[in-house]
Amino acid sequence: MAGVKRRHTLAKAGVVTGLVLGGLFAALPVLWMLSTSFKSNGEVFQNPPQLITEGFSFDAYREILGNGEQLRFFLNSYIVAGAVTVLTLLVAVLAGFAFSRFTFPFQRTINAVIVSVQAVPPITLVIPYFGLVVALGLYNTYAGLILTHMVFTLPYAIIMTTAYLNTLPKELDESVKVDGGTGWTALWRILVPISVPGLIAVGVYTFMISWNEYLFALTLTRTNDMRTVPIGIQMLMGQHSYEWNQMMAMSILGSIPVLVLFLLFQRRFIGGLTAGAVKA
């Protein structure tokens, strides 16, 4: 018995050590980001480096939070990422329902095309994409950015919702139909409410992708009142200098909504992924 207990303690110690080491790997750069956000710009390259310097202050945060233009970046990010999340979920549920509950000609082909859209390197599309967005009148609008982000978030969302719906027994829809309802009714009355954990997982993922997207957010906007947080951060890198502390402060502030989202939903997020992974 004592041997088993000792082995147990040893194993525990091993796991804790591993977790702490891995945690350092994950967290140290972030810690340095945090530390830099409190420094004055002159102290960033100070030698030897210090975590907390003489010039410690909240000035960078004050500057960002007191600046209407910077706050607008945050507002824009909320609008874009929020809309992308809602619309992606809506569109993905419809598509997932089609893939999960019907068989129809070209089903595999359509599925393959949607899935392989993920393989399209965004950088290669920038030039024609820009012309297209201008031609559609979507340049420098929320709509342009939202629809673009959706193209990139949809494939994963569709895969996930299809997988999730596949885990739900078909008898559920049948019961609605026995009562005279249609597939549409079954989807919204029964399937969607049961799928909430899975949809949360998809939603969190979608929100994160959209919140941090950089290339298209830069290319498809031209005025500051349409730009998002990642571009706002990049605006702090001038031609000649970096506003280190503000840049770091802004990225810390920018990560908070995503962190909160994860904190609120982490259980359901992981649970939703699990359910999607378990085959029906």
Place this chain on the structure above:
Amino acid sequence: MTTRATRLKRLIGAVTVAATVATVAACGSGDSGDAAADGTVTLEFAQWWGAELPAGDFDKIINDFTAQNPNIKIKLLSAPYASTKQQLVTAAASKTLPDVVGLDGAWVNDFAKQGAIADMSKLMTDANYDSSQLASQIQLDGKTYMIPVVNFVYPLFVNKDLLTKAGVADVPATRSEFLDAAKKISATGDNAKGWALPLDTAVPNGIQNDVMSWLWASGGSMLTDGKPNLTSPQVKSTVEFVKSLNDAGVIAPGSLTMKEQDKVEKFTNGQVGMMIDSLAHINLIKKNKPDLNFEVAALPAEDGYTGKRGIPYASWGIGISNSTKHKAEAFKFVSYLMSQETNAKLSTIANGFPGNKNAEPDFSNSDPLFKSAFDIYKQGYPANEFVGLPKAEDLMRSFDEQLQLVLTGKQSVDDALSKSQESWTSVIG
């Protein structure tokens, strides 16, 4: 029947979602610089200058213009330098260039050839504009495409404390004095190095500012009759000089991926004793390190050189879109920025030198270093041979790659120069 009808309704429901998604499009903004009903014209002005100036200062200058011209509105499109370029390239490709654009001399040729920016010579004639007041115009085939609004010279910045500590009394004036001073600074320990050389290939303008500047300071040229001439003795001695600095170990580490921002950062923190840099940085350095004891000087020339020294410069240039419907108004705005009074004001806040010959920057409130830099500027001549060249950034990059091979000992100076000559010739030969 009923089920069928409902089913049809559902079908329509789903299609409606699709339609909604497609028509979210429609609620885009419609302002594209068109004249409004009351005759006011809105001009979009894309530039990176606003971001480089003290907050609000640029807006003030713009507001003065709109106050004088109530029928013209200016919409500022600001972005950092590098993104401005990317946006202008994509916008030019789809013929949606903003009405007025900030330009770097290195971009002019490509935009002009593409037909994206307008011939301003014609606009000047139409407006009876007296172009003799302009310090310079960037032309292609005799037509002006860009007017430099503010010029920033790149003198040598020297950290006096480090120099004194290294036992060097005078600011180096020749290449060998520079090498000597750099060696002594690097020998003081403290992790300090003599010089910084940013060669990052993402933005390869280190070739212009930190390498070719040595050539121009000794009256040299990288072109002959507009054709590349990189194998000349002068270019060779310049590259060999840079190599000798590298071999002596006086260049701050990391130069192959160093960016301009890092260079300034290292100088500000006393990690390098000398750098070639834009005068505009004086305020920035003073803000970040108020007690740094430094001064500016002319770039060292080849030993024994007595002629006039070319002093490298970069400009905030301005151009007008070829696709704008309001060329006359756009030019009115350009001439406002170039007017004696405004140009002097803008130069003063930007810490640059005016593009209007008659404008006198006001040094009364600025650092005495500007005055001394202005004297250096007047004694020499502004030199930047990359201005107006086609694919200028690409030329810098290919030279950069060859130079990196030299500095890592993978190639001889001669080979690097003849290869660069070859690749440049294929572009501008």
Place this chain on the structure above:
Amino acid sequence: MTSAHVEPVTAPQGAPPAERATPGRARANPARRLIPYAYLSPTIVLVVVLMIVPIVMVVGYSFRDNVIVQENPVFVGFANYAKVLTDLDFLAALKNTAVFISVSTVAHLVLGLAFAMMLNTQLLSGVTKAIFRIVYILPWLFTIAVIAVIWRLLLDPAGVVNYVLQTLGLVQEGVNWLGDPGTALWAVTFANIWSGYPFFMISLLAALQGISADLYEAAAVDGAGPLRRFLNVTLPQLRPVIVSMAVLDLIWTSQQFALIWMMTGGGPLNTTEMLSTYTYKQAFSEYEFASASAAAVIVLLLTMVLAFFYVRQQQRER
């Protein structure tokens, strides 16, 4: 849009469909046959307009000369492709990309699995695990521009990483991680590993939690130790997830542009030049939109090969 990874699955034929558009009834009611397409229509509209159309445009550019910069580009057949495929820089970029994506993916997999297993341990309390879970997803919370900048700051010759290594006596003087042609590729790969493992980890954690405890108990009854249980239960159970995520990760990592561009710009000496940075330079620095498009199409074809394996893997799973 790269920093995430996906669960596998999607089984269109996974289970007997509830509503089957049988031929007989369809003839009687054509609208009914269209129902699944109606559900798919928003997706189809978006993908066609914003993805298929630009791809077709890029392919069109790639067969012409001087597109965009001149009014009337000429059709030149495969000339642009020949030019790109014989460009030594392109071939170097291809090689670098291969190293970058394969090392990143393997590391993501190993780290993701190791961290996921530690976070799934029965030995620690739920709260402790929740705290660690948050610490471990931290890298996922930041936009790529900041990740590039923070790693430049950390890896500077006078930066913290070197300071720590010097203090520990591991190196004599500051290593020039990003500026040295010998280390630059590894340095950017390391930064990419850091930024990309969390979603891999989360997905594997989710899959681990889905493995039935019965399987482990059965193995334990058979006398299998921890290693055997890992090899005989955990790995086989995770296999489908691992395979699809690895393929997706290869695809996503190959698209990584901003990180490389902002950390090294492809330098020093092209040692970190990737297909994405190569394409970008062709377009935005050389204004060679035609050869940029040709390079883009080649990249697209290469990633399509990966996508093919992904789709096959995915559709095979029922």
